[in-house]
Amino acid sequence: MTAPLFNRLALIGIGLIGSSIAQAVRARGLAGEIAISTRSEETLRRAGELGLGDHYVLDAADAVEGADLVILCVPVGANEAVAKWIAPALKPDAILTDVGSTKASVVAQIAPYVPEGVHFIPGHPIAGTEQSGPDAGFATLFEDRWCILTPPDNVDKAALERLSNFWTACGSTVDTMDPNHHDLVLAIVSHLPHLIAYNIVGTADDLETVTKSEVIKYSASGFRDFTRLAASDPTMWRDVCLNNKDAILEMLARFSEDLSALQRAIRWGDGDALFDLFTRTRGIRRSIIEAGQETDAPDFGRIKID
Amino acid sequence: MTAPLFNRLALIGIGLIGSSIAQAVRARGLAGEIAISTRSEETLRRAGELGLGDHYVLDAADAVEGADLVILCVPVGANEAVAKWIAPALKPDAILTDVGSTKASVVAQIAPYVPEGVHFIPGHPIAGTEQSGPDAGFATLFEDRWCILTPPDNVDKAALERLSNFWTACGSTVDTMDPNHHDLVLAIVSHLPHLIAYNIVGTADDLETVTKSEVIKYSASGFRDFTRLAASDPTMWRDVCLNNKDAILEMLARFSEDLSALQRAIRWGDGDALFDLFTRTRGIRRSIIEAGQETDAPDFGRIKID
Numbered sequence: 001m002t003a004p005l006f007n008r009l010a011l012i013g014i015g016l017i018g019s020s021i022a023q024a025v026r027a028r029g030l031a032g033e034i035a036i037s038t039r040s041e042e043t044l045r046r047a048g049e050l051g052l053g054d055h056y057v058l059d060a061a062d063a064v065e066g067a068d069l070v071i072l073c074v075p076v077g078a079n080e081a082v083a084k085w086i087a088p089a090l091k092p093d094a095i096l097t098d099v100g101s102t103k104a105s106v107v108a109q110i111a112p113y114v115p116e117g118v119h120f121i122p123g124h125p126i127a128g129t130e131q132s133g134p135d136a137g138f139a140t141l142f143e144d145r146w147c148i149l150t151p152p153d154n155v156d157k158a159a160l161e162r163l164s165n166f167w168t169a170c171g172s173t174v175d176t177m178d179p180n181h182h183d184l185v186l187a188i189v190s191h192l193p194h195l196i197a198y199n200i201v202g203t204a205d206d207l208e209t210v211t212k213s214e215v216i217k218y219s220a221s222g223f224r225d226f227t228r229l230a231a232s233d234p235t236m237w238r239d240v241c242l243n244n245k246d247a248i249l250e251m252l253a254r255f256s257e258d259l260s261a262l263q264r265a266i267r268w269g270d271g272d273a274l275f276d277l278f279t280r281t282r283g284i285r286r287s288i289i290e291a292g293q294e295t296d297a298p299d300f301g302r303i304k305i306d
Numbered sequence: 307m308t309a310p311l312f313n314r315l316a317l318i319g320i321g322l323i324g325s326s327i328a329q330a331v332r333a334r335g336l337a338g339e340i341a342i343s344t345r346s347e348e349t350l351r352r353a354g355e356l357g358l359g360d361h362y363v364l365d366a367a368d369a370v371e372g373a374d375l376v377i378l379c380v381p382v383g384a385n386e387a388v389a390k391w392i393a394p395a396l397k398p399d400a401i402l403t404d405v406g407s408t409k410a411s412v413v414a415q416i417a418p419y420v421p422e423g424v425h426f427i428p429g430h431p432i433a434g435t436e437q438s439g440p441d442a443g444f445a446t447l448f449e450d451r452w453c454i455l456t457p458p459d460n461v462d463k464a465a466l467e468r469l470s471n472f473w474t475a476c477g478s479t480v481d482t483m484d485p486n487h488h489d490l491v492l493a494i495v496s497h498l499p500h501l502i503a504y505n506i507v508g509t510a511d512d513l514e515t516v517t518k519s520e521v522i523k524y525s526a527s528g529f530r531d532f533t534r535l536a537a538s539d540p541t542m543w544r545d546v547c548l549n550n551k552d553a554i555l556e557m558l559a560r561f562s563e564d565l566s567a568l569q570r571a572i573r574w575g576d577g578d579a580l581f582d583l584f585t586r587t588r589g590i591r592r593s594i595i596e597a598g599q600e601t602d603a604p605d606f607g608r609i610k611i612d
Binding site: 101126127128129130131136145146148175184185186188189190191192193194195196197198199200201202203204205206207209210212214215216217218219220221222223224225226227228229230231232234235237238241242245248249251252253254255256258259260262263265266267269271274275277278279280281282284285286287288291293294295297298299300301302 | 436452454491492498499500506507508515523524526533534536537540554555561566571573581586590597599603605
């Protein structure tokens, strides 16, 4: 048996992502021991019942003591408080990373507290489901998914390599980019889709002319695809909005402009403009399927097929 | 063996829906014979290769000759021309129905041509996938789905019952409603979601700051859920927009208003408003799953789970 990549992994926060990391690490023997800390006593007890770690502590500073890999798995708005809390307890030469959906704000909030000698390399595994909490985690969540790291220019090469190896061992492919570019990319591929999904479900919920039971009954005709994203964790998404404001507002503005043009084409009966838009979008799905990021089964494979 | 519900079924149009009806009818013995007509010679030949029917004709009037059930499975914009074409050939006492996604316009376009003695009962099976053409059809498409009929006030009760029995035999649950109410319901559960999906995929396609390959690589974080709807048949959706204009513009206006409020909450950092919106939308998904219109597997069950 080969030696684990890290002696002690500390997970701060044990929701869907933290729990999945714990299970992936356990299944693949990537760490000698796992220390888990989370704010809520109830969640910590649940993590224990699920057997996710070796040590369970409410004090995050205790969890990081002696850890050579510390992963913050909290909503992005909680990073600054956690960084301040754990900083004095971080081991020299430890790697400190996170899993947050925004990166520029995470750098701004965490970097000032990172002690000399600790390697802070922000990260973002592009994986998840609409479910949340420690029970929602599973060991294969990161398989065949991307993990983006946004290392600082002066990053310690050996530390970056160790962290990359960690995510590769979890089944992911690692990519590196600048934190600001990350935030722009995620604003369009993730943040805007979630906001649009939350918004349309809210609009449907408010109608006076169509009942909620009608929306639910006939949701298979399109609406239900949006409800998956709109069922995601509210705290996480509030924090994403507050922490990637500029990029999100830019994408929302573009989306609204395009929607106005579409609305105008409908009002004026411009069938050609509608047909052109509805045609060019087909190719993107084909590319996503070819890239192995989606199934080609009709209807996501959720219908029964003979 | 019980007698089939209909002696001769004529399908005008043989895309995803027409092909699925043919296969459901064949699998369940619901018609003595099936006549298929479609505009394109190539599609008609393909339907023959797939063995979907008993007769294949380019002339729609020939197909409906002697048929006691005629189902129009063409894009809604083609209904008027088809109705005009087949009207003189319709058998007295035949049932004429359709599968279009809009109903008020279908009534306006078809009703004037329906001969005395023919029972015209518009219909809309709420089922489909993002794929199109005769190869995309399958016999179980309508199982556990709703089928909405919009019979006129003076409908022949026996004819309505025969058509309801037909859809029930295909595995669907039949609901009846007024055509205008149908169009309002479908505008929110189906037409708006498709337009939003087409729009966001178009917006992503146009970005200068994020490359198309980045959108594709990281699409698993939300974007790909929209691409399924945005891969739907362009002709069908152009026609839906042109034929349910008022209801769609009303829903688009409400959606845009709500989106402006959301945008404002993000700009001003109103975390409570964001949290409230993101919380109330969760319940709707739960209801859709409880109503049996969605799977409760995380991520639509498309990820691998241990």
